[in-house]
Amino acid sequence: MDRIIDITELALRDAHQSLIATRLGVDDMVPVCEDLDQAGYWSIECWGGATYDACIRFLNEDPWVRLRTFKELMPKTPLQMLLRGQNLLGYRHYQDEVVDRFVQKSAENGIDVFRIFDALNDLRNLERSVQAVKRCGKHAQVAISYTISPIHTTEKFVDQARRLVDMGCDSICIKDMAALIKPHAAYELVKGIKEACGDRIRIQLHAHATSGVTMVSYMKAVEAGVDGVDTAVSSMSLGPGHNPTESFAEMLENTGYTTRIDLARVHKVKEHFAKVLPRYSEFLSTVTGAETEIFRSQIPGGMLSNMESQLKQQGAGDRMHEVLKEIPLVRKDTGYVPLVTPTSQIVGTQAVLNVLMGRYKVLTGEFADLMLGYYGLPPGERNPEVVEQARRHAKKEPIDCRPADLLEPEWGKLRAAALPLEGCDGSDEDVLTYALFPQVAAKFFATRHEGPRNLGRDPVTGASETSVPEGHPGKIT
Amino acid sequence: MDRIIDITELALRDAHQSLIATRLGVDDMVPVCEDLDQAGYWSIECWGGATYDACIRFLNEDPWVRLRTFKELMPKTPLQMLLRGQNLLGYRHYQDEVVDRFVQKSAENGIDVFRIFDALNDLRNLERSVQAVKRCGKHAQVAISYTISPIHTTEKFVDQARRLVDMGCDSICIKDMAALIKPHAAYELVKGIKEACGDRIRIQLHAHATSGVTMVSYMKAVEAGVDGVDTAVSSMSLGPGHNPTESFAEMLENTGYTTRIDLARVHKVKEHFAKVLPRYSEFLSTVTGAETEIFRSQIPGGMLSNMESQLKQQGAGDRMHEVLKEIPLVRKDTGYVPLVTPTSQIVGTQAVLNVLMGRYKVLTGEFADLMLGYYGLPPGERNPEVVEQARRHAKKEPIDCRPADLLEPEWGKLRAAALPLEGCDGSDEDVLTYALFPQVAAKFFATRHEGPRNLGRDPVTGASETSVPEGHPGKIT
Ligand SMILES: [Co+2]
Numbered sequence: 001m002d003r004i005i006d007i008t009e010l011a012l013r014d015a016h017q018s019l020i021a022t023r024l025g026v027d028d029m030v031p032v033c034e035d036l037d038q039a040g041y042w043s044i045e046c047w048g049g050a051t052y053d054a055c056i057r058f059l060n061e062d063p064w065v066r067l068r069t070f071k072e073l074m075p076k077t078p079l080q081m082l083l084r085g086q087n088l089l090g091y092r093h094y095q096d097e098v099v100d101r102f103v104q105k106s107a108e109n110g111i112d113v114f115r116i117f118d119a120l121n122d123l124r125n126l127e128r129s130v131q132a133v134k135r136c137g138k139h140a141q142v143a144i145s146y147t148i149s150p151i152h153t154t155e156k157f158v159d160q161a162r163r164l165v166d167m168g169c170d171s172i173c174i175k176d177m178a179a180l181i182k183p184h185a186a187y188e189l190v191k192g193i194k195e196a197c198g199d200r201i202r203i204q205l206h207a208h209a210t211s212g213v214t215m216v217s218y219m220k221a222v223e224a225g226v227d228g229v230d231t232a233v234s235s236m237s238l239g240p241g242h243n244p245t246e247s248f249a250e251m252l253e254n255t256g257y258t259t260r261i262d263l264a265r266v267h268k269v270k271e272h273f274a275k276v277l278p279r280y281s282e283f284l285s286t287v288t289g290a291e292t293e294i295f296r297s298q299i300p301g302g303m304l305s306n307m308e309s310q311l312k313q314q315g316a317g318d319r320m321h322e323v324l325k326e327i328p329l330v331r332k333d334t335g336y337v338p339l340v341t342p343t344s345q346i347v348g349t350q351a352v353l354n355v356l357m358g359r360y361k362v363l364t365g366e367f368a369d370l371m372l373g374y375y376g377l378p379p380g381e382r383n384p385e386v387v388e389q390a391r392r393h394a395k396k397e398p399i400d401c402r403p404a405d406l407l408e409p410e411w412g413k414l415r416a417a418a419l420p421l422e423g424c425d426g427s428d429e430d431v432l433t434y435a436l437f438p439q440v441a442a443k444f445f446a447t448r449h450e451g452p453r454n455l456g457r458d459p460v461t462g463a464s465e466t467s468v469p470e471g472h473p474g475k476i477t
Numbered sequence: 478m479d480r481i482i483d484i485t486e487l488a489l490r491d492a493h494q495s496l497i498a499t500r501l502g503v504d505d506m507v508p509v510c511e512d513l514d515q516a517g518y519w520s521i522e523c524w525g526g527a528t529y530d531a532c533i534r535f536l537n538e539d540p541w542v543r544l545r546t547f548k549e550l551m552p553k554t555p556l557q558m559l560l561r562g563q564n565l566l567g568y569r570h571y572q573d574e575v576v577d578r579f580v581q582k583s584a585e586n587g588i589d590v591f592r593i594f595d596a597l598n599d600l601r602n603l604e605r606s607v608q609a610v611k612r613c614g615k616h617a618q619v620a621i622s623y624t625i626s627p628i629h630t631t632e633k634f635v636d637q638a639r640r641l642v643d644m645g646c647d648s649i650c651i652k653d654m655a656a657l658i659k660p661h662a663a664y665e666l667v668k669g670i671k672e673a674c675g676d677r678i679r680i681q682l683h684a685h686a687t688s689g690v691t692m693v694s695y696m697k698a699v700e701a702g703v704d705g706v707d708t709a710v711s712s713m714s715l716g717p718g719h720n721p722t723e724s725f726a727e728m729l730e731n732t733g734y735t736t737r738i739d740l741a742r743v744h745k746v747k748e749h750f751a752k753v754l755p756r757y758s759e760f761l762s763t764v765t766g767a768e769t770e771i772f773r774s775q776i777p778g779g780m781l782s783n784m785e786s787q788l789k790q791q792g793a794g795d796r797m798h799e800v801l802k803e804i805p806l807v808r809k810d811t812g813y814v815p816l817v818t819p820t821s822q823i824v825g826t827q828a829v830l831n832v833l834m835g836r837y838k839v840l841t842g843e844f845a846d847l848m849l850g851y852y853g854l855p856p857g858e859r860n861p862e863v864v865e866q867a868r869r870h871a872k873k874e875p876i877d878c879r880p881a882d883l884l885e886p887e888w889g890k891l892r893a894a895a896l897p898l899e900g901c902d903g904s905d906e907d908v909l910t911y912a913l914f915p916q917v918a919a920k921f922f923a924t925r926h927e928g929p930r931n932l933g934r935d936p937v938t939g940a941s942e943t944s945v946p947e948g949h950p951g952k953i954t
């Protein structure tokens with residue numbers, strides 16, 4: 001009997017976050033929910049990551065309503081979200097009570113699988129949310145942020161996995177947001193975790209397709225015993241996105257592995273998004289084809305374009321070459337942090353400053369915080385001289401405690417600030433929206449009654465949607 | 478020591494044929510020739526296929542001048558062409574003397590590796606050109622047109638390979654133009670051929686990327702002992718094109734296999750085409766992402782859009798569904814021909830007619846010829862009733878000889894017809910151009926003095942090229 005490989009479908013979250021800047025409106029997702037729910041996925045990732053922010057910032061859409069809509073339309077398949085540990089979906093650390101409440105409300109509104117990660121792989125930033133998920137009786141999947149560096153050996157990641165299992169996670173995700181994991185490395189890592197943690201621990205591999213190698217890494221991970229992989233329906237795949245669901249299912253033919261995927265259902269989903277995506281062409285990522293420079297530069301695509309525009313603003317567009325050389329040095333000084341949000345921006349901006357002003361002559365507040373432990377403990381040794389410069393610059397002492405331990409209880413304050421806002425409905429969900437994005441929330445509460453705004457446009461005429469598509473839960477403006 | 482996997486680079490031929498309808502002008506290739514030549518490829522495919530036709534039809538460019546330019550700029554790496562056996566680069570069978578002369582002139586002008594294939598895998602359509610290549614002291618690589626059908630087993634293809642080796646080919650190419658070859662199938666086929674023909678026979682795998690599975694098939698082919706694979710530089714890859722060169726080289730890390738590719742050189746080529754490709758956006762294939770429907774429908778992407786427009790012209794755009802069901806039946810009746818040029822068009826058009834007029838009520842001349850053996854011997858048994866209908870319809874008897882055996886010597890006639898044409902320079906090369914595309918050649922000879930026409934346009938302003946780029950061998954109009 002073929003071994004079953006489970007599939008998590010990314011179309012409703014990471015795929016459109018990667019391909020069209022998270023702009024997909026719920027009315028463009030509703031028509032495929034039934035097919036997705038019946039297609040045999042292990043889980044459907046549909047919430048969290050940048051979607052919460054995008055909902056209230058761009059789409060005038062209540063993310064909690066979106067989640068309840070999904071739950072109603074997809075009652076069968078576990079719904080999954082991506083959660084940034086102690087940061088939740090925002091850009092700072094939250095006090096534990098806020099974490100607890102956010103997780104509880106997410107579970108109540110429909111999330112079954114919580115995928116939790118931390119940019120620094122600092123377990124202390126993950127613990128509280130894992131506990132909260134387990135208290136709700138939901139699935140706590142903890143992700144290891146995958147990266148490559150002189151200190152990031154297979155052994156180190158296996159060790160991390162071992163500690164995640166001890167922490168009580170229900171499954172482990174290897175999260176390769178930059179498409180760095182090569183076939184042999186994937187094989188070794190999956191094999192290593194299975195050997196260290198026992199065959200029973202569930203391993204999921206999440207890789208982007210950007211570098212063009214990760215479909216092969218999926219095959220090798222399967223051979224090494226991976227339990228599931230993340231894919232996106234073909235019409236929402238590749239480029240900075242993910243490997244295609246249908247291709248993954250097809251490629252297993254006669255290999256001794258198979259999936260539970262109903263390709264006829266997936267085909268309908270594919271056809272739908274093939275029609276929808278051109279309506280979002282203004283947001284379409286310009287990264288297409290494969291991009292292998294990251295193996296040399298360590299720099300994810302999005303980070304590169306950020307730095308280019310920073311340099312141009314300073315009239316130093318010709319100094320990119322120096323910045324590219326500076327980044328690995330700065331990253332080394334930080335203790336080889338994985339370059340993902342927010343560390344990619346922090347390291348990139350500091351490298352630009354180093355080139356323009358002299359090395360560490362000027363530090364950003366965020367870089368100082370990173371060096372001083374305010375984001376958590378980096379994977380490797382930090383350069384003590386740079387830590388000292390950060391201390392003097394920021395006039396703060398380095399910390400080695402869990403950053404959130406420094407926070408005072410804040411739920412009451414957040415609630416008090418949110419409730420008087422025009423349009424705030426007084427629910428915990430609204431308080432959480434305010435907690436995550438205070439300014440944006442205030443504007444959103446005031447305009448929420450106008451209903452969701454669909455940003456799709458007719459690809460030929462450029463006209464916005466004017467009529468409400470069938471099954472649409474709100475008004476289009 | 479790692480085993481070396483050889484790479485054939487497709488950027489200058491199949492990649493732009495697949496991605497931008499063969500429109501790339503030579504002046505957009507010249508700037509990367511030195512880097513390509515120094516990058517460590519086993520061969521550089523740069524001529525043949527549809528490029529000859531496109532040169533004289535769209536670019537006012539002499540294909541022979543293009544070839545000599547390549548040879549001058551890439552003296553080190555073997556140059557490769559794709560040749561359709563007895564069809565050469567045209568759309569009919571040619572008499573043997575024309576085949577001999579074409580091969581000889583191609584060798585003289587710079588081709589080192591001839592990749593020769595036949596749509597029906599009929600060896601008799603390949604023999605003459607293989608002999609001609611060997612007489613020139615060049616490398617004769619014979620391709621097996623890969624397809625899937627109830628009769629196309631690994632064994633059948635291995636048998637074909639055995640006969641190709643007996644025929645004296647220097648290497649074997651598995652040619653998967655529709656991206657049908659799955660990982661396990663690739664493994665079995667390469668292994669099977671090596672076992673049947675001996676380890677010393679060189680095997681090259683050519684697969685397109687369309688279905689999203691073939692990069693994995695490349696890995697499995699490597700594990701099975703393949704000697705080389707075909708790839709295209711990343712900025713000219715994926716979609717209906719090929720797997721990216723850089724990704725292939727990168728993915729082999731620590732696998733026990735490696736390439737000779739100098740990635741710094743390839744990177745320069747990539748950057749060049751990343752700039753060039755947007756200038757050809759009007760020709761850009763709309764197929765992006767992955768397309769796995771072919772595993773079910775057997776129908777390559779290009780064929781599908783052809784049939785759709787045929788149906789629409791007949792006011793029957795809503796009957797595509799019936800045609801899709803008809804195609805496998807028609808294909809079965811032909812003896813399961815692989816669906817490539819020209820058989821894909823022949824089978825597709827007949828399926829449309831069957832749906833519109835009743836099954837085999839009307840036959841095209843080409844379909845009748847196919848059924849009667851005038852294209853060669855199909856892989857399987859033809860339906861005798863349909864053969865009989867073809868006989869009656871075409872008023873021709875079925876043949877079982879080699880189709881080219883029916884042809885009278887024609888070189889003298891072709892030469893006599895070509896020489897008086899305005900602008901014909903009297904060379905054998907010009908006679909061959911006339912032989913392949915008589916009407917187009919006549920127009921081309923008359924306008925050739927105006928020099929190559931570059932079809933690229935400024936992606937922002939839409940303006941055509943006005944100045945001659947450095948290193949350009951001709952004039953731009
Ligand atoms: Co991701």
Ligand SMILES: [Co+2]
Nearest residue numbers: 491654683685
């Ligand atoms: Co091809």
